[in-house]
């Protein structure tokens with residue numbers, strides 16, 4: 001949501017959802033005013049500056065996404081999500097809630113990393129096409145063993161309240177991130193995801209509940225939501241999915 005007086009600046013690659021999407025979803029759900037700087041004409045140069053800590057006395061960040069808030073820069077997706085979640089009432093009511101949400105967030109990131117490594121098991125610096133053999137081996141374990149294990153875990157975690165969210169009817173930033181992960185798995189590995197979720201009651205309610213949040217619903221329909229594509233973390237290569 002770009003306005004003249006943004007509260008936040010997000011620095012992330014302009015053509016993919018990637019890890020930036022976990023940040024965007026919180027900003028959109030919160031109705032926060034932000035600039036998606038990477039998508040502006042001088043975005044790549046701005047990202048480089050913020051990564052190198054060239055703006056004032058900011059320490060460098062290892063990799064995007066980076067969030068600028070109140071003149072300070074913050075990196076690491078889970079860290080940014082927690083910062084925004086706490087500021088915008090999306091982190092529960094207590095320390096116990098906060099750590100529970102963070103636990104979910106970090107598990108989402110564990111799965112995210114494994115999903116990424118299916119198409120880049122050897123090196124992020126090389127093309128998928130140059131590591132296809134290793135990718136096929138890696139992906140086979142992911143779709144057969146890891147997707148069912150993660151998905152089963154998330155469903156069970158959600159079963160401890162009346163739902164639809166981790167903390168019951170109170171949305172947290174962990175729910176937004178779990179939503180994004182599930183959308184991504186569904187895009188990249190539709191057959192494995194279908195099989196892993198067919199007997200799961202709580203995940204469909206979570207997905208529907210998040211998609212129905214006012215700011216999220218509007219965002220998902222907007223052109224600010226970059227479609228999934230084969231440059232991002234969740235890539236649909238049919239040869240890496242289970243066969244139907």
Ligand SMILES: N[C@@H](CCC(=O)N[C@@H](CS)C(=O)NCC(=O)O)C(=O)O
Pocket residue numbers: 018019020062063064065075076077078
């Ligand atoms: N753990 C970091 C990982 C950041 C990361 O890997 N960013 C990717 C884009 S999604 C990147 O540009 N990495 C560049 C690199 O690792 O050299 C986070 O969650 O923010």
